Amino acid sequence: MQITLRLEQPQDFRRVEELTREAFWDVHCPGCDEHYLAHILRDYEGFIPELDYVAEILEESGAEPVLAGNIMYCEAYIEADHGDRYPVLTFGPISVLPLYQRMGIGSTLIKHSKEIAKELGHKLIVIYGDPDYYQRFGFVAAENYGIKGKDGYFSPALQICELQSNTLQGISGKFHEGKIYEPNPKAAAEFDRSFPAREKGFKPSQLRFQDLLAQSHL
Numbered sequence: 001m002q003i004t005l006r007l008e009q010p011q012d013f014r015r016v017e018e019l020t021r022e023a024f025w026d027v028h029c030p031g032c033d034e035h036y037l038a039h040i041l042r043d044y045e046g047f048i049p050e051l052d053y054v055a056e057i058l059e060e061s062g063a064e065p066v067l068a069g070n071i072m073y074c075e076a077y078i079e080a081d082h083g084d085r086y087p088v089l090t091f092g093p094i095s096v097l098p099l100y101q102r103m104g105i106g107s108t109l110i111k112h113s114k115e116i117a118k119e120l121g122h123k124l125i126v127i128y129g130d131p132d133y134y135q136r137f138g139f140v141a142a143e144n145y146g147i148k149g150k151d152g153y154f155s156p157a158l159q160i161c162e163l164q165s166n167t168l169q170g171i172s173g174k175f176h177e178g179k180i181y182e183p184n185p186k187a188a189a190e191f192d193r194s195f196p197a198r199e200k201g202f203k204p205s206q207l208r209f210q211d212l213l214a215q216s217h218l
Contacts, residue, residue: 001057001058001059001103002057002058003055003056003057003104003105003108004055004056004057004058004065005053005054005055005056005108005109005112006053006054006056007049007050007052007053007054008049008052008053008054008070012054012067012070013039013042015067016038016054016067016070016095017035017036017038017039018035018195019067019068019069019070019095019096019097020034020035020037020038020070020093020095021034021035021192021195022095022097022098023093023095023096023097023098023101024093024095025198025200026200026201026202026203026205026206027203027205027206027209028205028206028209029206029209030200030201030202030206031192031198031200033183033185033188033192034092034093034095035191035192035195036183036187036188036191036192037092037093037180037181037183037188038070038072038093038095039191040180040183041072041074041180044074044178044180046074046075046076046178046180047072047073047074048073048074048075048089050116050120051071051072051073051089051091051113051116051117051120052070052071052072052073053070053071053109053112053113054067054069054070055067055068055069055070055096055105055108055109056068057100057105066097066100068096068097068099068100068105069094069095069096069097069100069105069106069108069109070093070094070095070109071091071093071094071095071109071110071113072091072092072093072094073089073090073091073113073117074089074090074091074177074178074180075087075088075089075090075178076088076089076090076126076175076176076177076178077175077176078124078126078147078168078171078173078174078175078176079150079173079174079175079176080171080172080173081172081173086124086168086171086173088122088123088124088125088126088175089117089122089124089125089126090125090126090127090177090181091110091113091125091127092127092128092129092181094106094109094110096109107136107137110137111137114137114138114161114163117163118163118164122163123162123163123164123167124160124161124162124163124164124167124168125139125160125161125163126142126147126158126159126160126175126177127139127158127159127161128155128157128158128159128177129157129159130157130208130212131156131157131159134159134161135159137161138161138162139159139160139161140159140160140161141154141156141158141159141160142154142155142158142159142160142175143155143156143158144160145160145168145171145172146171146172146173147160147168147172147173147174147175148173148174148175149174149175149216150174150175150176150177152174152218153216153217153218154216154217154218155212155213155215155216156212156215156216157212157213158175
């Protein structure tokens with residue numbers, strides 16, 4: 001199986017939203033809204049198209065490539081305790097079609113985009129995600145740096161990866177990913193109705209998500 005990465009193009013938009021819906025359905029909660037997030041991110045002022053990559057899979061010579069994965073990045077910031085703001089990157093959604101998960105596609109997208117981000121001069125990536133997965137890419141608990149969520153709580157799901165050394169030396173504060181990552185539920189539900197109807201259900205991953213939320217602390 002050959003994995004090819006390229007920047008997302010307008011003709012990819014709907015297919016990326018479709019694969020994002022497939023990737024996240026019932027993962028964190030019944031149903032999902034990550035496909036709506038992908039839809040609205042492209043018009044967000046903090047969106048970074050230079051880091052919006054798709055992964056295509058070629059399973060055999062002569063076959064049409066399959067659009068199997070995507071990663072999107074946005075600008076965010078850390079509000080330091082002394083009041084200054086420090087620009088950072090955040091990514092998400094990162095999506096891989098269920099049929100192609102655990103084949104290295106997500107890893108390839110993350111590693112490649114991290115290198116491009118570093119080449120572009122970015123210093124720091126801050127995300128919310130499962131530490132058991134992201135630690136392999138150099139992410140560590142934001143709590144190690146004294147960085148909380150905007151709600152003032154430390155969370156094991158909040159993680160940091162320095163692209164340049166000592167970026168956060170002497171800095172602590174709160175991470176703000178932006179209101180774009182809190183999509184309107186009614187708008188998300190309306191957007192979802194443009195896709196084939198699908199029943200919402202339960203997956204064990206929802207318990208992991210709830211467990212990470214429960215570990216938040218002051």
